[in-house]
Amino acid sequence: ACPDFAVSGYSVPGVPGTLHFCHNEYVAWGMTYGSADTQDLFAERFRENADGLEYEFRGAWRPAEILREEIHVRGAASVTSEVVITHHGPIIAGDPRKGQAIAISDPGLIEGTPWADAARDAMRARSVEDLHQAFARWNDRVNNYAVTDVHGCFGYLHEGRIPVREAANGWLAVPGWSGEHEWQGYIPHAELPKAIDPATGYAITCNQRVTGSDYPYYVGLVFSPDYRARRIQTRILELAKGTATPEAMGHIHAERVSLPAQVFTRALLAIEPPDADCVQALDLLRQWDCRMDRDQVQPTIYAQTRALLGYHIAQHLFGDDALTLLAEAGGDAHWRLITLQTTLAIERGDTALLPPGQTWSQALTEALTGALAALKEALGDDMSQWSWGRLHCTRPQHPFSVVFPEAASFLDPPSLPVHGDGDTPLAGSYAFDDFTVTGLSVNRYIFDPSDWTRSRWIAPLGASGHPASPHYADQAQLWADVEFIPQLWDWQEIRDRAETTQHLVPLEG
Template sequence: MTNQITDADLRNAIPDMESDQKLADIVNGATIHRDKWGIPHITADNESDLFFAQGFATAQDRLWQMDYDRLRCLGRASEQLGDLGLAQDRLMRRRALKIVSKRDLEVCSPEARAMITAYTAGVNAFIESGAPLPVEYSLTGTKPEKWEDWHCILVYKVRNTAEGSFQAKLWLAKLAAEIGPERTAAISPGSQPGALMTVPPGAEYSGAALNAIEELTNVVNATEMLRETDGGSNGWAISGDRTESGLPLVAGDSHRGLEVPNVYYQVHLKTPEFQTLGHSIPGVPMAMHFAHNDFVGWGMTHGGADTQDLFVEQLRRAGNKVEYLFKGDWLEAVRSVETISVRGGESEDVEIVETHHGPIISGSVDSGWGVAISDPGSRGGTKWVDAAYGAMKSKTADELESAFDTWTDRVNNYPYADVDGNFGYLFKGRVPSRGQENGWGPVPGWTGEHEWNGFIPNAELPRSKNPDSGWVVTCNQRVVDEDYEHYLTHLYGTDYRARRIRQRIDELEGKKATVADMSSIHADTVSIPAKALCGAIGALEALDGIYSTAAGLLTGWDQDLLEDSAAAAVYAASSRELNKQLAIAAYGSLAGGVTGEAVDAGAEDQLRRQLKPDFIRRLGDGTLGEAPYGFETDKLVEIAFRAGVDYLVGRLGDDSSKWRWGELHKTGHVHPLSGAFPEAAAQINPPKVEASGDGDVPFASGSSTPAEFAVKTGPINRYIHDPSNWSNGRWIVPLGSSGHPGSSHFSDQQVMWAKIETIPQLWDWSEIAEGAETTQQLLPE
């Protein structure tokens, strides 16, 4: 094991992608064409060989990423990261995703199971081929273990089942304990009146601002004993009536943390029976989302439904057993102990306890209390793999919808379009049926009063097919109005991106839209909340010097957050400082998660989803004086503006003519091993590039307040599907197709991504073969 690597090490870690390979477990063989961006286009004459080749090709490009995700899900990241991985490992061990994944595999159909088995064989064929291993293994001194079928399910869960709404609930409980339930409810208004919804397209939320004083009081009562316990995306489809081709278009992007390598891996698969192109997850067969076949194209955004409940359990030891209280009886919990191995440190034992509500993720048996997480994907096996498999082979929009009837984790929004002219929106996933009080934080598990009553039936989930509006837009905003009979969530995202995309689509009316028009919507960086904040800054009096100059930059500004804009820098710096001021005023000692004095993503999430949008709305409509926040708001804008200008002077100098938003706003990709191996960080981290936009615009290049504008989240893909001619499709990812830092395809899409450019979705196989950068045959032994 070494903490240093050379440029030669980087180059030598790249496997041979040109020579024919003779391999066991492949029947007739397969061909892998890699295009000029290194994207694999794979053909075979049968399904088994196709998915074998996909597993082999993915391992060639992304083996270390697959392995790292596997270790993360198993709670074994500390084996590579040392102490830095311990907190994550403790939680993952308690989540017991190994058991959950095996349950899902057991319920797969024979066809889906055969697909997984073939893919697994392809991964192992690469591991056993004698090809060089990714350079990360030389850093950690480890080797990849054999891939198993259930690992294909496991690695999907690291960014899905392993995430969700439970963190926000834990934080709301802490906030209610800190400042009281009444104040917490006042600054947690949920959806604002007038918020744009997904269904029906164009409708606005008409209910009162949500509140939960009674529910949050119950949260405080349920969690008092736990106070010492540690505890976005765009998609749209438009009607063929509005397009140049006469058939619909579907487009969008997925927003997550910017990871190294990128979360998604572009792939194109074909047998004589079907073909599909889209964004795959390394370690998982198929192109699951943001994909199309010969008949249907679809995208995906997070549906935002609250599907993870937290139950406070009373626990006790009874000899070698652990018991929990439920309706007056002490029931036996499932218990085990696992050992976490730590690179360069001492191993640690973790006690894993599961009640009928789910695994205990916080608290401890010895304290007498714990928090169990209930998740639809953890209560027995579910057939989500079959859902993705069926979607991949769907031939109509209706077949796509039927396929996703068995989808589980997470609940997703799906905009779609097909070759028959249909377009629309689906809301798919398993949403538990229960009371709204479960949505505000941990609830008592011992009373039996908050149990689930099955799941919302598929027929009652929101959907919209061929709406009269001529478009659907889904950007994590509120899905339905207050009269919807089921509870979905209190924590939708803002409607800023959705509203702006709707504006852009409306501007196209009378013009026949093209793929290029869809791409221009991807590139939109006009901020809706900027108008209200800049208006308030413009109304400030007695400004002089650099403050007067900076305010003048905002006069007449079009709220477009372009990278070369000085006004964008002034707005962004003021907005960031406003985040701090609001957190200090509202959150008391918990403000550190926003100000940067503590690591607490829950504070930032609550601020951006609830308190700040309400503040901005009131700033714009003149009702700020009526806000029930419990703190003074009169001086916040001026304090934030002056602090923002001071920040710009400190970072960019006092010559405002040289201020540029892009100088502050650069990508912050960081390789997972760079912290543990700082000597190698410069070689394994990709270059930083400037980016326009911010978290509130269609080019949602987000940055947490403590990150000082480093872009940490953003579009991890962009796609445009054209059913009139699939060859017109476009796509892009940040970084590139390869996970090897020494590869030319490690970050060759990065600059194009930052400039909101795209590359073609190659679909014609003669063009693919003729222009291939490499072609490799996988042949039977």
């Protein structure tokens, strides 16, 4: 709190203010990644002559900007890096001095905004409209915001700068020399996607696509599927009028029914089991409600079978390059697309993803047989002991424990079994070859604008980043159990319950 405003929320270490997941006296907002495509790659042509390094644009040659940065390396000689910049942005691949290279265009690299002022103005906002106007100076990354205020206004905002250009820019590196793919400014702030006080009575954002085909601007190519949003919609519509309490919202946070699991399980139950293990596994799946519960066996069978089927498809599509493609940086995006397209293909009976002549029944039978063999090897012969939580765990690692492995037991927070997967509102995604959780809710929060003292929240670890603090990971088990703690707001209560007090004294002069 300060004379200008009072705010409660999460901050980024070293960055002033609470940027996301917070509320002040009047407005609350929560953030998730907006998935907008704000970066383009441009293939540039270069030449060297007496005037230095130049690049081609619309038949003329322009001087390239060159910066030389010295990077100091501990225990070794310093390294000098040359950064070449065109009007599209800095070169990130290739060698300009050999004639060709790739530049990246990014709103933050080309022209910044006073984003710190946007954060300040957001903390001063007195309404959803004030908040929307504050974010007019927010640059990048583009975010989804769920918003509400004490005046009864609520909805969704898509905030950040998105360049105006053709969708062709989003697929591959485009020719930078032709001038045919230039940015035409940015989508006007007033025209960014939003839904304020929608007639439905609710707004949902789960990283899904937020514009329809009639939206006049290109926003992006790849968004999360709408499975999570649909489950939240179902849960909201099940609420009786007047029962949307913080407790009810907490139950929706814990929602872990998987819609893809419903599609996948129906297809599995239609196969002819080739052996006794498959009979037992299918009997279990027949009793399953498709909840990705850490204490159930069925999620383990489903996830392992789905993974093997996905890898089978990847091998068919990409051959010997499949493992490299999935294991390298960005491979998780390929894997998400493979699993999504697999689910959609199974649902409509389309075998185009499979090797010629193979049916889904055959592919699913092979995947289930292989999955059960792999699970026996990993978890033992007793199928009743294959609970999802034995594989689906968090494994947080402090950055220093890699450098100082002897201190890992002190630095690393505890590993915990958790519910969910990448398709459930209770998020818990993982890589293609391991079920360790790699994607999760960085925090959970429930804001009640009718009475801020009724708000709740929880962090995956704790309120302190110091491994020696008792609050380093004291929220971890509560977070794993999808429970919440009060988000204190009344200053007298905060003073009464405070364990310690810090005084920040400015240096004189």
